[in-house]
Amino acid sequence: MAEHTVIIENTLRKLLAEKKYSTLREILITMNPADIAAIFNEMEEERLPLLYRLLPKELAADTFVEMDQEAQELLIRGFSDSELKEVLDELFVDDAVDIIEEMPATVVRRILSQADPEMRQSINEILRYPESSAGSIMTTEYISLRPEMTVAEAITRIRRTGIDKETIYTCYVTKDRTLIGVVTVKDLLLCDDDDKRIQEVMIEKVISVNTHDDQEEVAQMFSKYNFMALPVVDTENRLVGIVTFDDAMDVMEEEATEDIEKMAAIIPSEKPYMSMTPFEIWKKRIPWLMLLMVSATFTGIIISHFEDALAALVILTAFIPMLMDTAGNSGSQASVTIIRGLSLNEIEFKDIVPIIWKELRVAVLCGVSLAAACFLKILLVDYLIMGNFAGNLNGNNPFLIIGVICITLAITILFAKVVGCSLPLFAKKLGFDPAVMASPFITTIVDALSLLVYFGVANLFLNLS
Amino acid sequence: MAEHTVIIENTLRKLLAEKKYSTLREILITMNPADIAAIFNEMEEERLPLLYRLLPKELAADTFVEMDQEAQELLIRGFSDSELKEVLDELFVDDAVDIIEEMPATVVRRILSQADPEMRQSINEILRYPESSAGSIMTTEYISLRPEMTVAEAITRIRRTGIDKETIYTCYVTKDRTLIGVVTVKDLLLCDDDDKRIQEVMIEKVISVNTHDDQEEVAQMFSKYNFMALPVVDTENRLVGIVTFDDAMDVMEEEATEDIEKMAAIIPSEKPYMSMTPFEIWKKRIPWLMLLMVSATFTGIIISHFEDALAALVILTAFIPMLMDTAGNSGSQASVTIIRGLSLNEIEFKDIVPIIWKELRVAVLCGVSLAAACFLKILLVDYLIMGNFAGNLNGNNPFLIIGVICITLAITILFAKVVGCSLPLFAKKLGFDPAVMASPFITTIVDALSLLVYFGVANLFLNLS
Numbered sequence: 031m032a033e034h035t036v037i038i039e040n041t042l043r044k045l046l047a048e049k050k051y052s053t054l055r056e057i058l059i060t061m062n063p064a065d066i067a068a069i070f071n072e073m074e075e076e077r078l079p080l081l082y083r084l085l086p087k088e089l090a091a092d093t094f095v096e097m098d099q100e101a102q103e104l105l106i107r108g109f110s111d112s113e114l115k116e117v118l119d120e121l122f123v124d125d126a127v128d129i130i131e132e133m134p135a136t137v138v139r140r141i142l143s144q145a146d147p148e149m150r151q152s153i154n155e156i157l158r159y160p161e162s163s164a165g166s167i168m169t170t171e172y173i174s175l176r177p178e179m180t181v182a183e184a185i186t187r188i189r190r191t192g193i194d195k196e197t198i199y200t201c202y203v204t205k206d207r208t209l210i211g212v213v214t215v216k217d218l219l220l221c222d223d224d225d226k227r228i229q230e231v232m233i234e235k236v237i238s239v240n241t242h243d244d245q246e247e248v249a250q251m252f253s254k255y256n257f258m259a260l261p262v263v264d265t266e267n268r269l270v271g272i273v274t275f276d277d278a279m280d281v282m283e284e285e286a287t288e289d290i291e292k293m294a295a296i297i298p299s300e301k302p303y304m305s306m307t308p309f310e311i312w313k314k315r316i317p318w319l320m321l322l323m324v325s326a327t328f329t330g331i332i333i334s335h336f337e338d339a340l341a342a343l344v345i346l347t348a349f350i351p352m353l354m355d356t357a358g359n360s361g362s363q364a365s366v367t368i369i370r371g372l373s374l375n376e377i378e379f380k381d382i383v384p385i386i387w388k389e390l391r392v393a394v395l396c397g398v399s400l401a402a403a404c405f406l407k408i409l410l411v412d413y414l415i416m417g418n419f420a421g422n423l424n425g426n427n428p429f430l431i432i433g434v435i436c437i438t439l440a441i442t443i444l445f446a447k448v449v450g451c452s453l454p455l456f457a458k459k460l461g462f463d464p465a466v467m468a469s470p471f472i473t474t475i476v477d478a479l480s481l482l483v484y485f486g487v488a489n490l491f492l493n494l495s
Numbered sequence: 496m497a498e499h500t501v502i503i504e505n506t507l508r509k510l511l512a513e514k515k516y517s518t519l520r521e522i523l524i525t526m527n528p529a530d531i532a533a534i535f536n537e538m539e540e541e542r543l544p545l546l547y548r549l550l551p552k553e554l555a556a557d558t559f560v561e562m563d564q565e566a567q568e569l570l571i572r573g574f575s576d577s578e579l580k581e582v583l584d585e586l587f588v589d590d591a592v593d594i595i596e597e598m599p600a601t602v603v604r605r606i607l608s609q610a611d612p613e614m615r616q617s618i619n620e621i622l623r624y625p626e627s628s629a630g631s632i633m634t635t636e637y638i639s640l641r642p643e644m645t646v647a648e649a650i651t652r653i654r655r656t657g658i659d660k661e662t663i664y665t666c667y668v669t670k671d672r673t674l675i676g677v678v679t680v681k682d683l684l685l686c687d688d689d690d691k692r693i694q695e696v697m698i699e700k701v702i703s704v705n706t707h708d709d710q711e712e713v714a715q716m717f718s719k720y721n722f723m724a725l726p727v728v729d730t731e732n733r734l735v736g737i738v739t740f741d742d743a744m745d746v747m748e749e750e751a752t753e754d755i756e757k758m759a760a761i762i763p764s765e766k767p768y769m770s771m772t773p774f775e776i777w778k779k780r781i782p783w784l785m786l787l788m789v790s791a792t793f794t795g796i797i798i799s800h801f802e803d804a805l806a807a808l809v810i811l812t813a814f815i816p817m818l819m820d821t822a823g824n825s826g827s828q829a830s831v832t833i834i835r836g837l838s839l840n841e842i843e844f845k846d847i848v849p850i851i852w853k854e855l856r857v858a859v860l861c862g863v864s865l866a867a868a869c870f871l872k873i874l875l876v877d878y879l880i881m882g883n884f885a886g887n888l889n890g891n892n893p894f895l896i897i898g899v900i901c902i903t904l905a906i907t908i909l910f911a912k913v914v915g916c917s918l919p920l921f922a923k924k925l926g927f928d929p930a931v932m933a934s935p936f937i938t939t940i941v942d943a944l945s946l947l948v949y950f951g952v953a954n955l956f957l958n959l960s
Contacts, residue, residue: 060700064719189684198681199664215680216663219654235525253748254529256741258723275740276721282744283718286751287835293755294831294934295824303836304846308856315828316861320868322824326817327876333813334883341809348798351942352791354816359760359787359935363780366759370752371768381769391773396781403785411792418799469759469934470824477816 039069055084067096079108091120099132106137115144122196123152124169164248165241168262168271173201177229181221184228197274200259203232209261209269212236238263241270245281250375252278289373293468322470328478336485339494343424349435357442357480360396362469364389364450369464379459385451393447397440405436426492438487442480449475504534511542520549532561544573556585564597571602580609587661588617589634629713630706633727633736638666642694646686649693662739665724668697674726674734677701703728706735710746715840717743754838758933787935793943801950804959808889814900822907822945825861827934829854829915834929844924850916858912862905870901891957903952907945914940
């Protein structure tokens with residue numbers, strides 16, 4: 031919450047304690063619903079219903095939509111049937127669905143019993159669509175026009191029926207419920223001839239989505255085409271609803287958060303962090319931690335296998351973390367870039383050859399520069415300053431040892447970049463979520479690879495017996 | 496590019512080869528500008544100007560905006576002065592600015608010389624604002640109304656001047672250039688009395704942004720308030736422009752990509768991956784790789800310091816990667832969650848105490864469950880199946896060694912979660928970007944910590960001499 035909201039919150043608390051309700055009301059009605067909701071979310075349970083009832087009807091409903099689930103549930107439980115009906119009458123269908131989806135069954139039953147029959151039918155229809163589908167985020171409150179209407183008739187219709195619609199700015203032209211065109215209020219208002227037919231001014235190249243399309247695709251169409259609303263049709267091209275840009279924005283934010291969580295080996299959650307219990311957080315984090323920990327068995331096996339070599343030349347151990355981390359970082363840079371490109375539809379599987387070729391060249395640049403820097407750093411810090419190479423080198427030339435480390439570094443970076451860029455592409459191709467192919471997963475694979483390279487190169491150049 | 500676009504691209508290529516220009520044109524005019532642009536971006540240099548000239552004027556300009564920078568530059572260089580002027584006349588100011596910002600100086604001079612004086616002035620004004628500020632993404636083409644106008648007069652004004660405006664749906668009411676209210680076309684159309692004054696129907700609680708506000712804040716206001724457009728004012732509350740929702744969507748996507756790149760230790764780039772050269776990619780990736788590699792010196796120093804202990808009990812080495820990776824993964828889960836919460840304004844520095852307390856409890860749950868799983872895994876896989884504990888244990892009880900590994904695991908997870916959740920908060924507090932406190936950075940710190948804990952615990956319980 032922004033600082034100025036905290037100041038207002040304190041003022042409101044004082045006024046509430048002093049029972050200055052009319053002043054309170056005067057302040058609240060100057061505020062935006064989203065800001066009122068932010069304050070109400072922080073209020074104590076017993077104060078909330080009193081404060082909420084100070085709001086005028088329409089502002090109350092707009093605020094209700096913006097509040098978090100706990101506060102909404104609390105209010106609904108305290109509402110009389112007529113109060114609940116009043117709020118429901120002001121809500122858009124898609125907002126009502128959002129609220130219902132998060133409520134326990136008893137509350138849902140009460141809401142449905144108080145909604146008017148038409149709204150109840152729309153709610154039930156939307157609830158039937160699979161989670162995260164276009165159908166589940168659409169609203170059924172749009173303006174439809176007939177192709178033979180004149181511009182003047184259309185404007186009259188908008189003025190008469192617009193009040194309950196989520197947007198009036200994009201109107202949909204249908205014939206026997208089939209979507210045949212769109213026309214915007216801008217087109218209608220700027221049209222110089224009021225007697226023109228809608229079919230003459232409408233745009234026929236309508237871009238629509240199917241009820242079962244994924245919400246992520248829908249959001250991407252918004253960001254590609256800059257639409258204000260997008261029509262949702264069924265398999266027979268009959269118009270069943272619209273998705274508006276504000277819902278698309280929420281989806282964009284939600285999907286980015288989901289991708290980020292998956293990239294950090296967390297199972298995505300719809301609840302905000304601050305309202306999750308430690309146990310709920312644990313449940314989202316432990317599966318990947320467990321899986322990755324067990325996968326690390328491979329690195330253990332590799333090291334055990336080369337135990338004698340390490341015992342013979344203990345200094346090699348000191349560089350294992352540096353080698354593994356650098357390779358891991360190199361790999362996750364590549365994987366995260368590709369994952370994001372896939373999410374934004376900038377990259378596709380068919381680009382795999384140019385991508386690998388590009389990453390190979392990047393890997394050579396990174397490998398050579400890091401190996402050179404590593405050589406200088408070890409020479410300066412570890413050899414000259416720290417004197418770490420003064421111990422038992424088992425008869426090996428210290429420069430040869432440094433060389434082995436740097437060659438290993440360059441080779442593992444090459445592997446890491448190629449593995450990092452190609453795994454997300456294969457995941458996508460095979461129908462898995464590319465986002466899980468990020469840092470933690472890549473690190474586990476790259477760790478094992480870098481150890482194998484390390485011991486392989488060491489065996490080749492050094493005396494390890 | 497979607498599959499159906501590839502099919503159309505092949506059709507267009509064939510028609511182009513057969514010189515069937517009128518058929519080509521007929522196909523193109525049924526398509527959406529964004530889709531045409533996607534195909535044009537893939538076209539060979541020599542074919543592009545010919546194809547582009549097939550488009551009708553308005554569609555040509557809309558398509559031009561959606562094309563990528565290389566293709567735009569190519570077309571501009573081929574345009575005659577009058578062709579360039581035609582395109583510019585159709586562009587919105589903010590789109591013109593977006594194009595100019597990416598062009599070399601010679602092209603910019605040509606564009607400015609062909610723009611009409613009013614547009615040139617607006618472009619120069621917007622270019623003056625700092626990069627990523629509200630001023631730099633706004634447009635100056637909005638509809639302003641005077642408070643004493645009637646609803647009917649306002650509608651007439653919109654119909655007369657709307658054609659060149661980026662949005663007509665939200666109109667701004669100003670008095671001596673100061674912003675005093677907003678009114679939507681919906682309010683105007685649904686108003687039952689055409690003679691009502693604008694000052695009676697307008698909303699006075701206007702939420703606006705300042706020209707110098709960061710674009711990220713602007714985007715957050717869109718997602719919070721569900722606005723279609725947001726007015727931009729100067730320090731004296733004079734209206735200078737508006738930002739529309741489509742620009743806010745672009746910013747949201749851009750900022751999410753930037754956060755993701757920073758979290759993966761990449762310096763963000765505005766260019767899409769596929770059009771960057773390997774050298775450009777290298778420049779974005781090498782600084783962090785270099786810094787993190789050098790930081791790994793600490794892990795090397797710690798291991799060197801405990802070299803004798805490792806030599807005495809080589810089996811300890813085998814578990815170093817597992818311990819470091821698990822701690823790193825635990826830490827990055829916490830840091831990434833907090834970074835995303837900060838980005839979405841769900842979390843603030845003042846929440847630091849409840850956050851650390853929550854992460855501590857999560858860490859205990861994760862630590863205990865992972866340590867238990869680790870104990871079983873080592874017992875089963877490493878001890879019984881692989882027989883790795885059959886070698887020289889230096890007189891230590893194998894169960895004690897397994898115990899040391901598991902205790903280390905639990906303690907480092909505790910450290911990792913606390914470091915992971917608090918570093919991004921401190922970064923934010925100190926004015927740094929929290930996103931750089933993600934996996935790679937946390938991993939480097941946590942690696943050193945886990946080694947220290949490992950050797951400390953081992954020293955306490957085991958015979959290492």
